[in-house]
Amino acid sequence: MSNDDPGLDAAYALRGPDDSRRLYRRWAETYDSDFATGEGYALPDHVAAAFVDAGGRGPVLDVGAGTGLVGERLAALDVGPVEGCDISPEMLEIADRKGVYARLFEADITAGLPAGTGPYAGVVSAGTFTLGHVGPEALATLLDAAAPGAAFALSVNAAHWRAAGFDAALEALGDRIVERRLREVPIYQGDGANRPDTAQILSFARL
Numbered sequence: 559m560s561n562d563d564p565g566l567d568a569a570y571a572l573r574g575p576d577d578s579r580r581l582y583r584r585w586a587e588t589y590d591s592d593f594a595t596g597e598g599y600a601l602p603d604h605v606a607a608a609f610v611d612a613g614g615r616g617p618v619l620d621v622g623a624g625t626g627l628v629g630e631r632l633a634a635l636d637v638g639p640v641e642g643c644d645i646s647p648e649m650l651e652i653a654d655r656k657g658v659y660a661r662l663f664e665a666d667i668t669a670g671l672p673a674g675t676g677p678y679a680g681v682v683s684a685g686t687f688t689l690g691h692v693g694p695e696a697l698a699t700l701l702d703a704a705a706p707g708a709a710f711a712l713s714v715n716a717a718h719w720r721a722a723g724f725d726a727a728l729e730a731l732g733d734r735i736v737e738r739r740l741r742e743v744p745i746y747q748g749d750g751a752n753r754p755d756t757a758q759i760l761s762f763a764r765l
Contacts, residue, residue: 582646598748606631609711622686626653676703694727
């Protein structure tokens with residue numbers, strides 16, 4: 559697969575917001591069937607479960623909501639209302655069809671959130687903090703959009719965690735977060751070549 563084709567290799571090779579918009583414009587209509595179902599993508603389930611375990615409640619912001627996979631899981635767990643943001647309007651269009659979001663809006667989290675966003679009682683994200691996408695510098699932006707006591711449940715690709723310096727970033731934010739927990743989980747449940755890939759599920763509360 560070339561980097562011009564939608565797929566995991568192309569996603570990991572993204573070099574900026576414009577690359578992301580182009581890739582997900584092409585991938586949106588087939589993302590759920592070809593990737594989420596085809597690869598046994600498990601992060602939405604892990605993130606939703608971790609959020610509930612952390613005492614999470616609405617209103618919730620789903621960061622990098624994509625086609626709404628986390629929103630669906632939260633709705634099934636009676637968590638809401640949920641708002642979602644993503645860099646791709648085409649992905650958000652798919653999410654909107656599912657009817658589980660109170661609001662969806664386009665945002666490049668690496669450049670910040672629109673003025674007046676939040677405050678939220680919870681923040682979730684699956685698959686956004688990963689290779690070629692978003693690094694730990696966005697954590698401060700999300701904290702700014704959260705209310706005191708807000709619960710967070712975020713997935714971070716394990717290889718990206720090490721390469722991007724998430725440990726150091728979290729130490730720098732130590733005066734803003736409490737109840738920090740990490741749990742390593744498989745990203746995929748299928749039998750494909752990517753089955754060994756893992757992610758850290760990071761949960762904490764905002765002070």
